[in-house]
Amino acid sequence: MADVGIRNVVKRFGKNEVIHGISCDIQDGEFIVILGPSGCGKSTLLRLIAGLEEITTGEISIDGKVVNRLEPADRDIAMVFQNYALYPHMTVYKNMAYGLKIRGMAKEEIEKRVLNAAKILELTSFLQRKPHQLSGGQRQRVAMGRCIVREPKVFLFDEPLSNLDAKLRVQMRLEIRKLHEDLKITSIYVTHDQVEAMTLGDRLIVMDNGYAAQIATPLEVYERPENMFVAGFIGSPSMNFIRAKVAEDGRGVEIPHVGKGLSLDRPVSGRAGHEVVLGIRPEHFEPAPETSALMGLIVDHTENLGADTLAHGHVGEGAASLTVRLPATHPVQKNAILPVRVSAKHVHLFDKERGSRIA
Numbered sequence: 243m244a245d246v247g248i249r250n251v252v253k254r255f256g257k258n259e260v261i262h263g264i265s266c267d268i269q270d271g272e273f274i275v276i277l278g279p280s281g282c283g284k285s286t287l288l289r290l291i292a293g294l295e296e297i298t299t300g301e302i303s304i305d306g307k308v309v310n311r312l313e314p315a316d317r318d319i320a321m322v323f324q325n326y327a328l329y330p331h332m333t334v335y336k337n338m339a340y341g342l343k344i345r346g347m348a349k350e351e352i353e354k355r356v357l358n359a360a361k362i363l364e365l366t367s368f369l370q371r372k373p374h375q376l377s378g379g380q381r382q383r384v385a386m387g388r389c390i391v392r393e394p395k396v397f398l399f400d401e402p403l404s405n406l407d408a409k410l411r412v413q414m415r416l417e418i419r420k421l422h423e424d425l426k427i428t429s430i431y432v433t434h435d436q437v438e439a440m441t442l443g444d445r446l447i448v449m450d451n452g453y454a455a456q457i458a459t460p461l462e463v464y465e466r467p468e469n470m471f472v473a474g475f476i477g478s479p480s481m482n483f484i485r486a487k488v489a490e491d492g493r494g495v496e497i498p499h500v501g502k503g504l505s506l507d508r509p510v511s512g513r514a515g516h517e518v519v520l521g522i523r524p525e526h527f528e529p530a531p532e533t534s535a536l537m538g539l540i541v542d543h544t545e546n547l548g549a550d551t552l553a554h555g556h557v558g559e560g561a562a563s564l565t566v567r568l569p570a571t572h573p574v575q576k577n578a579i580l581p582v583r584v585s586a587k588h589v590h591l592f593d594k595e596r597g598s599r600i601a
């Protein structure tokens with residue numbers, strides 16, 4: 243077990259800088275998820291921690307010791323990849339034992355560790371099978387078993403579940419979380435799946451194009467996104483963004499497309515008339531009587547998801563389209579006008595130029 247320090251880490255491939263100075267102090271036993279869209283640098287950051295890539299500038303420490311110059315094998319980490327190649331000709335037992343054997347560990351110790359890992363992963367009755375005789379999920383567990391037996395200080399995962407079907411992914415997600423609760427080994431987990439991130443992580447590093455856009459708990463990231471990138475990336479369907487201006491009294495906003503003001507019952511920073519962006523999640527709109535509605539959504543189309551209905555529509559000419567999530571029992575029709583409101587506590591405000599959150 244160990245803490246991991248990432249300090250001002252920059253990575254360039256030739257002239258191309260792909261990590262622009264990321265810092266994060268990861269606590270001993272913490273489960274950190276690196277989340278972001280394809281190409282934003284998640285795997286690169288993980289590979290820098292693993293020592294598979296060299297850091298351009300900055301520092302990474304494991305258990306208080308700077309590891310910049312240490313080979314991967316000397317960093318006391320274990321990594322599970324998306325393509326966890328098992329040795330096809332070896333049994334499950336041998337797949338798990340192999341790494342320990344080549345390190346010259348005593349046979350009794352190897353046996354003890356493999357049997358223990360097999361028990362944790364419920365693989366005991368499969369130990370004599372070969373990989374082709376296992377399901378995808380069982381193979382994935384063998385790959386994790388190979389890491390567990392090493393008793394590393396840190397686990398690194400790079401999209402380990404993306405080759406599995408949706409149902410198995412949910413099951414394995416729970417197993418990884420359970421495993422972490424049992425073993426309490428510091429874990430760093432890369433994914434582009436926000437549900438995986440929200441359910442697994444103690445904290446998330448949300449990455450945008452080589453930057454850490456926000457580092458916070460899943461709840462903070464959902465309830466208090468630091469910028470429009472995080473606001474739009476977390477949550478499904480995405481947060482609605484609406485152009486607005488700071489109101490005269492400085493305690494709310496005017497929404498030109500709606501021709502109405504929205505009082506927020508709190509001082510809004512920025513002078514009156516300053517352009518801002520309102521962020522409202524689809525689930526935070528609620529149907530309202532026309533007299534107290536903030537806006538009437540002209541419904542363009544609806545999607546029934548079983549428990550909920552999504553109404554997609556627009557307000558006024560040239561306004562961006564909006565999505566509202568309603569209980570499936572609420573009647574809503576194409577081309578009808580749906581009056582909705584939102585409570586002030588669910589309204590996010592962002593700076594139009596910089597995209598950053600406004601107090």
Ligand SMILES: Nc1ncnc2c1ncn2[C@@H]1O[C@H](COP(=O)(O)OP(=O)(O)OP(=O)(O)O)[C@@H](O)[C@H]1O
Nearest residue numbers: 255258260278279280281282283284285286287434
């Ligand atoms: N060895 C390399 N040489 C040059 N550029 C690289 C190298 N490895 C990665 N990159 C570039 O660095 C950027 C980040 O890549 P990375 O693999 O870290 O993204 P990712 O967030 O893991 O994406 P994905 O979700 O698709 O796996 C990309 O633009 C990629 O093209």
Ligand SMILES: [Mg+2]
Nearest residue numbers: 284285286400
């Ligand atoms: Mg990747």
